[in-house]
Amino acid sequence: MRTSDFLGLDEKKVQYVVKELSVLLADLQVYYSNLRGFHWDVKGHGFFVMHSKYEELYNDAAEKVDEVAERILQLGSAPESRYSAYLQTSEIKEAGVVSCAKEGIDLLLDSYKTLIARERKIIELASDAKDETTVSLISDFLREQEKTVWMLVAVRSQSCAE
Template sequence: MNRIGLDEHAASQLVEGLDELLANYQILYQNVRGYHWNIRGDKFFELHVKFETTYTDLLTKVDEVAERILTLGGTPSHSYSSYLKNSGIKEQTGVHDGITCVTGLLDSYKTLLKMQRALLAQAAEANDEGTVSLLSDYIGFQEKEVWMLSAYIA
């Protein structure tokens, strides 16, 4: 057992998954910063604000995931080269139209939701309530975001 009473092997596997999740959050964070900075067109004002809200939320999640990795006894990755290597979400550059930005965000949420559901099941099996709670909150929030963003581009 580790210091918080979880099986060390199970905690180690969760750390690996959470570190991959961290990489995805970091790349998405930077993509959304780019959306915010570079958005153009008739929806500029509303999307500029929306993307700022989104990247602020993502930055909080980056910190929470990294701290959860530390709580489980791991060390979070902290280089962009590692993030780029380990992220299923790819960098988006040169994007400035609203539909492309929102579609990129929706695609990224799909990636995150899939990862988080798998990690949630893994954490539940390990009796890791802290990780379960964290991921459950993320999933609920992101599912609502997907609904609203999908309605926006419909």
């Protein structure tokens, strides 16, 4: 007995959704790891604000990782759990040591651009598969991320204090 036997979804179409969710999972894992580094390494003028913001963002990313992995399981597949596989799959690359808040924000905005594009693709595929649950999940991600992008762009105008 499989979960998919009860969901009423076209398994062939769902496999395209799962494939993109798997890439999103890898993207989110690398994004999460980068945020941890930003949190640990930030220095200078924006330290207090960005140290807290990075922590907020990595906690949120950890929740999203779990939600995506669980959705993959609900759709009858197994999520990847090896970091080496994430690094091969993710479009987001590992960041080096980033101590300047402005540089961290720029890298975050690049990551959001990647995440948002992937999530829009997932919504399109999930809509085609009539998978409203995935559409709802990813739409919620987008709503939060678009607001965060707006806020980061507003903060980005600050220059780095050496």
